[in-house]
Amino acid sequence: MGFNRNIDENDKGLRPLSPELQKIATEELNEVPERINDDIQTLREWVNMQPHLKSRTSDQFLVAFLRGCKYSIEKAKQKIDNFYSLRATIPEVYENRNINDPKILEIIKTGVVLRLPKPEGYSGPVISIIRVAAYDINKYSFPEIIKVGTMIGDIQFMEEDNCTVSGLVEIMDMTDVTINHLFHLNPSFLKKCSTYSDEAMPLRHKGIHFVCTIPQFDGAYNTLKALMGNKDNRKIQIHGNDMESLYKFVPKEYLPAEYGGTNGTISEIIKYWSEKLVDSSDFFIKEQQYGSDENLRTGEPLNYENLYGCDGSFRMLSNVD
Numbered sequence: 001m002g003f004n005r006n007i008d009e010n011d012k013g014l015r016p017l018s019p020e021l022q023k024i025a026t027e028e029l030n031e032v033p034e035r036i037n038d039d040i041q042t043l044r045e046w047v048n049m050q051p052h053l054k055s056r057t058s059d060q061f062l063v064a065f066l067r068g069c070k071y072s073i074e075k076a077k078q079k080i081d082n083f084y085s086l087r088a089t090i091p092e093v094y095e096n097r098n099i100n101d102p103k104i105l106e107i108i109k110t111g112v113v114l115r116l117p118k119p120e121g122y123s124g125p126v127i128s129i130i131r132v133a134a135y136d137i138n139k140y141s142f143p144e145i146i147k148v149g150t151m152i153g154d155i156q157f158m159e160e161d162n163c164t165v166s167g168l169v170e171i172m173d174m175t176d177v178t179i180n181h182l183f184h185l186n187p188s189f190l191k192k193c194s195t196y197s198d199e200a201m202p203l204r205h206k207g208i209h210f211v212c213t214i215p216q217f218d219g220a221y222n223t224l225k226a227l228m229g230n231k232d233n234r235k236i237q238i239h240g241n242d243m244e245s246l247y248k249f250v251p252k253e254y255l256p257a258e259y260g261g262t263n264g265t266i267s268e269i270i271k272y273w274s275e276k277l278v279d280s281s282d283f284f285i286k287e288q289q290y291g292s293d294e295n296l297r298t299g300e301p302l303n304y305e306n307l308y309g310c311d312g313s314f315r316m317l318s319n320v321d
Helices: 019-029 033-048 059-068 073-089 102-110 142-159 161-165 179-183 187-200 217-226 243-247 266-279 281-287
Strands: 113-115 126-131 168-173 205-211 236-240
Touching: 019 161, 033 059, 033 073, 059 073, 059 142, 059 161, 073 187, 102 142, 102 266, 113 142, 113 266, 142 161, 142 187, 142 266, 142 281, 205 243, 236 243, 266 281
Parallel strands: 126 168, 168 205, 205 236
Antiparallel strands: 113 126
């Protein structure tokens, strides 16, 4: 299983990229290796001057925002501000992320969220499989599922260079999905999560692939499109039950055995992430000390009630590919 098991915020050094990832960072993200330290320091000095922000300032954290914003310092500043400030709009996701909460490990063990291991030598995007119907909708709320997904995502954000350089691919497995599962989704909540992902996370979304869709999916897909920008819509592929179609975008050797691949099994991935979250307990405890105090913001504090318009839309920044 090709996972890095270490998250160490006390290590202020920058992980060297593999030659393959460095090539992507240089050609697609405008990274200049000789200038990285100066760019990181410029961003760190800005963060330290913001009275309302209590932010991580490690090299690894800051370079993720630089890469995600193609080394636009101003866009990286805005992303970091949003990264902490917008979390207040979805407290059901970003508060009480406590590994001692039994629901968190229970949800992991359902396999609803599978972040796949990185094959040796792989320089492509991080691959996730979301098994939409793998959890009991009568036992767990949709925000609880999203919370667990973001916890796994935050770990990879801190430790997986593929994530911050090559981006993310999501496979939405609709096996056994019913109308009740679709009704379990909250469009307003989905919009907030989508906005946070776009405006605060410095990650490139490289594609969303729906497999094993049901006949009623067309209506749900139209709702989904309304919650996404045009850029995301262009990256959505619907494969139905045609796995060979999926393999054209995600080679099957990168997938678990249950999806025709050779990259571990679902049970192995669940076991890994169950142990990984327990091992990362201190990381999430420390995360609670970071955030934004709007009472200390220079200028006008953010008014969270006005962040979203009547249709739930946020005043968008200029997006970065």
